[in-house]
Amino acid sequence: MQECLREFECSAPGRVKGARSAAPIPVRANLCLLALLAPAQAYLLWGPPLLGTPPWTALLPVILTTTTWSLVHEAMHGVLLPEARASHRAGRLLAVLLGTAFSLLQRAHLLHHAYSRTEDLSEVWECGRESRLRAILRHYGAVLGGLHLAEVGLALLATLPRFLRIRLLSALAPAKDSGRRFVTWALRPDVEAESRVDGAAALFFLAAAGLLWGADALWLLAAFALRGLALSLFDNAYHYGTPAGDPLVARNHRLAPCLSGAILHFNLHATHHRHPSAPWSALPALAAAAGDPWEGGYWSRALEQLRGPIRRSDLPPAGGR
Numbered sequence: 001m002q003e004c005l006r007e008f009e010c011s012a013p014g015r016v017k018g019a020r021s022a023a024p025i026p027v028r029a030n031l032c033l034l035a036l037l038a039p040a041q042a043y044l045l046w047g048p049p050l051l052g053t054p055p056w057t058a059l060l061p062v063i064l065t066t067t068t069w070s071l072v073h074e075a076m077h078g079v080l081l082p083e084a085r086a087s088h089r090a091g092r093l094l095a096v097l098l099g100t101a102f103s104l105l106q107r108a109h110l111l112h113h114a115y116s117r118t119e120d121l122s123e124v125w126e127c128g129r130e131s132r133l134r135a136i137l138r139h140y141g142a143v144l145g146g147l148h149l150a151e152v153g154l155a156l157l158a159t160l161p162r163f164l165r166i167r168l169l170s171a172l173a174p175a176k177d178s179g180r181r182f183v184t185w186a187l188r189p190d191v192e193a194e195s196r197v198d199g200a201a202a203l204f205f206l207a208a209a210g211l212l213w214g215a216d217a218l219w220l221l222a223a224f225a226l227r228g229l230a231l232s233l234f235d236n237a238y239h240y241g242t243p244a245g246d247p248l249v250a251r252n253h254r255l256a257p258c259l260s261g262a263i264l265h266f267n268l269h270a271t272h273h274r275h276p277s278a279p280w281s282a283l284p285a286l287a288a289a290a291g292d293p294w295e296g297g298y299w300s301r302a303l304e305q306l307r308g309p310i311r312r313s314d315l316p317p318a319g320g321r
Contacts, residue, residue, distance in 0.1 A: 023282030158199030
C-alpha cells in the first residue's frame with residue numbers, strides 16, 4: 001500500500017516519485033514494441049484510406065489493443081524507458097493514438113492503485129443509494145465500451161475552456177477523496193497545458209480519420225468499437241467481485257505463457273498491485289517467488305462480469321475471492 005501511495009504522488013508530468021524496482025527495464029523490447037504498436041494504431045486510424053488497402057484491415061490492429069494499453073501502462077508507472085521524460089513522452093504518443101490525454105489517464109490509473117477496493121468499486125451496487133436499473137446500466141455501459149469512451153472524454157475535457165472544465169470536473173468527479181485529488185491534479189497549470197495539447201491532438205487525429213474514411217467510415221467505427229470493447233472488458237476483470245477494503249486485492253488470471261508475454265503479463269495483476277514499480281518483464285519471477293496462485297482463467301473471468309453488478313453485501317469477506 002505504501003509503495004502505491006508513494007508512486008501516486010507525482011511532482012510534474014514525466015517525473016514519478018518513489019522508489020523504482022531493482023529489476024531492469026527491458027529497454028530493447030520496449031523500443032521494439034513502441035516501433036510496432038504506434039504505427040499499428042496509426043494504421044487503424046488512417047492506413048486503409050491513405051495506403052489504398054482493404055478497409056477491413058483496420059480491424060487487424062485491434063488484436064494489439066491490450067498490448068498497446070499495457071505499454072501505456074508501463075509509461076504510467078515510469079518504467080517504459082529508463083529516462084523519465086522519454087518514458088512519459090512515449091506514453092503520451094501512444095495515448096494520443098488511443099484517443100486520450102496521457103497525464104489525466106495516468107492520474108486516474110494511479111488513483112486506482114491508491115483507492116482500489118476502497119473508493120474504487122466500480123461493479124458494486126450500493127443498495128439504497130442507487131437504483132438497480134441505474135447500477136445495471138452503469139456496469140454494462142462501462143464493461144461494454146463505456147470505459148474507453150470516458151477515456152476519449154478526457155481528451156475532450158482537456159480542450160474545453162477552463163471555466164467549463166472546472167464546472168464539468170466538479171459535476172462529474174465523485175464526492176470522494178479520489179475525486180478531489182483528480183480534480184486538483186487536472187487543474188494544475190502544467191497538467192492543463194500538456195493535456196490541452198494531447199487532447200487537441202487526439203481529437204484532431206480522430207476527426208481526420210473520419211474525414212479520410214468517408215463512405216467506408218463504418219469500418220473505422222467497427223475498429224473503434226472493438227478496440228473500446230477490448231479496453232473496457234478487461235479493465236476491471238481482475239477486481240470484479242473481490243473483497244472490499246484493501247487496495248492490494250487483485251487476482252492473477254491464468255493465460256498461456258506465450259499469450260501472457262504478448263500482453264506484457266498484464267494478467268499477473270495481483271503481482272503488479274503489490275509491485276507497481278516493477279517492469280512487466282519482472283512480474284513472472286515475482287509471482288513465482290511469492291507463490292502467487294492463479295485465480296481463474298483470463299477469458300472466463302472477463303466474461304464473468306456479464307453477470308452484472310454485485311451488491312456490496314454479496315462481496316466475499318476479506319481474505320476470500
